[in-house]
Amino acid sequence: xxxxxxxxxxxxxxxxxxxxxxxxxxxxxxxxxxxxxxxxxxxxxxxxxxxxxxxxxxxxxxxxxxxxxxxxxxxxxxxxxxxxxxxxxxxxxxxxxxxxxxxxxxxxxxxxxxxxxxxxxxxxxxxxxxxxxxxxxxxxxxxxxxxxxxxxxxxxxxxxxxxxxxxxxxxxxxxxxxxxxxxxxxxxxxxxxxxxxxxxxxxxxxxxxxxxxxxxxxxxxxxxxxxxxxxxxxxxxxxxxxxxxxxxxxxxxxxxxxxxxxxxxxxxxxxxxxxxxxxxxxxxxxxxxxxxxxxxx
Amino acid sequence: xxxxxxxxxxxxxxxxxxxxxxxxxxxxxxxxxxxxxxxxxxxxxxxxxxxxxxxxxxxxxxxxxxxxxxxxxxxxxxxxxxxxxxxxxxxxxxxxxxxxxxxxxxxxxxxxxxxxxxxxxxxxxxxxxxxxxxxxxxxxxxxxxxxxxxxxxxxxxxxxxxxxxxxxxxxxxxxxxxxxxxxxxxxxxxxxxxxxxxxxxxxxxxxxxxxxxxxxxxxxxxxxxxxxxxxxxxxxxxxxxxxxxxxxxxxxxxxxxxxxxxxxxxxxxxxxxxxxxxxxxxxxxxxxxxxxxxxxxxxxxxxxxxxxxxxxxxxxxxxxxxxxxxxxxxxxxxxxxxxxxx
Numbered sequence: 170x171x172x173x174x175x176x177x178x179x180x181x182x183x184x185x186x187x188x189x190x191x192x193x194x195x196x197x198x199x200x201x202x203x204x205x206x207x208x209x210x211x212x213x214x215x216x217x218x219x220x221x222x223x224x225x226x227x228x229x230x231x232x233x234x235x236x237x238x239x240x241x242x243x244x245x246x247x248x249x250x251x252x253x254x255x256x257x258x259x260x261x262x263x264x265x266x267x268x269x270x271x272x273x274x275x276x277x278x279x280x281x282x283x284x285x286x287x288x289x290x291x292x293x294x295x296x297x298x299x300x301x302x303x304x305x306x307x308x309x310x311x312x313x314x315x316x317x318x319x320x321x322x323x324x325x326x327x328x329x330x331x332x333x334x335x336x337x338x339x340x341x342x343x344x345x346x347x348x349x350x351x352x353x354x355x356x357x358x359x360x361x362x363x364x365x366x367x368x369x370x371x372x373x374x375x376x377x378x379x380x381x382x383x384x385x386x387x388x389x390x391x392x393x394x395x396x397x398x399x400x401x402x403x404x405x406x407x408x409x410x411x412x413x414x415x416x417x418x419x420x421x422x423x424x425x426x427x428x429x430x431x432x433x434x435x436x437x438x439x440x441x442x443x444x445x446x447x448x449x450x451x452x453x454x455x456x457x458x459x460x461x462x463x464x465x466x
Numbered sequence: 467x468x469x470x471x472x473x474x475x476x477x478x479x480x481x482x483x484x485x486x487x488x489x490x491x492x493x494x495x496x497x498x499x500x501x502x503x504x505x506x507x508x509x510x511x512x513x514x515x516x517x518x519x520x521x522x523x524x525x526x527x528x529x530x531x532x533x534x535x536x537x538x539x540x541x542x543x544x545x546x547x548x549x550x551x552x553x554x555x556x557x558x559x560x561x562x563x564x565x566x567x568x569x570x571x572x573x574x575x576x577x578x579x580x581x582x583x584x585x586x587x588x589x590x591x592x593x594x595x596x597x598x599x600x601x602x603x604x605x606x607x608x609x610x611x612x613x614x615x616x617x618x619x620x621x622x623x624x625x626x627x628x629x630x631x632x633x634x635x636x637x638x639x640x641x642x643x644x645x646x647x648x649x650x651x652x653x654x655x656x657x658x659x660x661x662x663x664x665x666x667x668x669x670x671x672x673x674x675x676x677x678x679x680x681x682x683x684x685x686x687x688x689x690x691x692x693x694x695x696x697x698x699x700x701x702x703x704x705x706x707x708x709x710x711x712x713x714x715x716x717x718x719x720x721x722x723x724x725x726x727x728x729x730x731x732x733x734x735x736x737x738x739x740x741x742x743x744x745x746x747x748x749x750x751x752x753x754x755x756x757x758x759x760x761x762x763x764x765x766x767x768x769x770x771x772x773x774x775x776x777x778x779x780x781x782x783x784x785x786x787x788x789x790x791x792x793x794x795x796x797x798x799x800x801x802x803x804x805x806x807x808x
Contacts, residue, residue, distance in 0.1 A: 317523055317524050317525060319525050319786075319789050321786075321787060321789075321790075324581060324582060329584070332582075332584045332585045333584070333585075333587060333588065334588065335555045335556055335585045335588070336555070336559040336560055336561075336588060338556075339556065339557075339559055340559060340561075356523060358523065358525055358556060358557050358786070359556040360556055360784065360786040360787055361556070361579065361582050361585065361784075362579075362782070362783070362784050362787065363579065363581040363582065363609075363784070364781070364782040364784075371789075371790075371793075373525070373789035373793075375524040375525070377524070409793060410793070410796045410797075413792070413796075418524070420524075420789075420792070422789070422792075422793055
């Protein structure tokens with residue numbers, strides 16, 4: 170099977186975890202890692218693996234744009250605003266793992282097929298990737314009037330970006346619960362827990378459906394099906410217990426264990442972002458390949 | 467009014483007490499209590515959902531009245547007292563803080579878990595920009611070492627907080643531990659140091675006096691112990707004790723006694739006392755607002771509330787993790803079933 174050339178922009182923790190995941194892909198060929206610090210672990214590993222390691226940032230890549238058709242940006246919101254513009258001009262398809270959100274929100278199990286040709290998509294937040302599928306799963310059976318999610322992550326896996334700008338997490342996630350999850354009203358809460366050894370990411374989803382529309386069996390089945398769907402790209406995603414029903418409310422308790430590629434297993438919050446992004450990139454690649462085939466015929 | 471005050475008391479019943487009444491305060495109750503506290507010359511009155519601005523939720527319990535209506539009502543009836551609001555970053559956002567300020571709140575208390583102060587700079591900066599008196603509020607202080615507490619307090623000071631509070635959210639600290647912590651904070655900080663206690667081990671008063679002895683000048687109390695768990699340091703008792711000690715709070719002792727007896731006591735569904743469950747929270751170091759949630763989970767799943775609370779303490783659960791209560795309760799049910807099968 171032919172592959173689509175891919176670059177990772179950002180050589181920090183997320184970028185480095187993406188290296189491991191992309192090396193396993195059948196449709197993505199990781200060619201390049203772009204950073205700004207030649208001594209960073211990400212760039213050092215890229216060199217060792219025989220990949221092109223660019224250490225002068227986006228500028229270096231734009232001098233050699235043939236290196237990749239898909240670019241995954243794991244830098245920062247501020248940097249992404251600039252990257253988005255430059256990469257669009259260069260005609261690259263871009264996945265944004267930062268909170269910049271220049272393009273539409275994408276959750277692979279919910280709305281990926283709507284955005285296969287988008288020049289730039291945003292991966293929402295870790296809490297969003299974990300919980301929006303569940304909100305959607307309830308909403309496709311019974312209309313969700315209100316959905317609330319609580320993401321609890323270990324202090325160690327919350328980086329300085331998240332901490333300094335914690336409102337961005339709550340507001341973006343709440344927004345996406347409405348836009349992508351389909352809830353009329355959404356709310357998001359994030360809790361950091363410093364316990365040692367670090368706790369695994371936990372997410373709780375509360376959904377309240379329109380009066381008289383709760384069908385417990387159907388909702389439970391829809392949730393189960395969705396959990397399997399998410400597990401197909403995030404292997405450590407699971408329900409901690411069966412959904413709990415109470416009148417027109419359902420509560421779902423989730424846990425996300427990381428794959429332990431580069432990041433520790435407790436960092437399920439980071440793993441779900443990189444795993445979901447790889448899923449999106451793979452579908453982008455398949456779409457690009459299909460279009461190339463179409464052109465040839 | 468120009469009142470001499472050796473220390474400043476913040477009355478938290480209309481925020482911390484929200485937990486004790488399952489967030490069912492009415493506009494009328496808030497209006498009556500705030501007016502009476504204002505007349506008794508209480509300098510600061512905190513009004514918000516128990517879990518701070520934006521706390522009304524399925525996770526923490528929904529407010530009967532929109533907290534902004536409550537804040538507005540309190541601002542409206544106060545002549546001298548300033549209204550304070552609590553905000554936990556991760557739950558409330560800058561939007562709600564701005565709104566509270568527009569409605570007339572003059573003090574912002576930005577609360578984080580004792581080890582997570584670095585989620586608060588945005589909110590502390592905003593509060594300062596809005597011209598609010600700004601407090602950093604380090605919760606669950608018993609869970610960190612003295613060194614860690616001091617380092618986190620210094621972060622809040624560096625963001626611009628006018629005061630940093632050491633908060634004993636679980637009511638778990640003993641007087642000598644409070645002394646040691648407040649002493650260390652006084653040595654290292656240039657800003658005011660505050661103390662917020664809970665009475666789960668019947669130590670709120672002793673801890674508060676220990677804090678004052680070590681130089682804390684910002685103190686929280688809840689009138690009639692109307693706060694989470696067994697309540698906080700009982701304000702009307704505290705001002706009476708301080709009066710006997712010749713420490714001037716500026717608060718009218720007799721008026722406070724009357725407010726407690728005539729206005730606040732009737733609001734309580736039952737008198738605040740140290741029940742077995744609140745004692746367990748202090749003993750096991752569990753966030754005081756978990757009390758009613760644990761009782762409800764105990765009823766729903768048929769497991770002992772004490773077992774739930776002890777397990778939460780063992781898991782080192784922090785404030786805000788109310789969803790863990792049901793999670794732990796369902797785990798206990800599973801374990802009980804397995805035990806029966808064996």
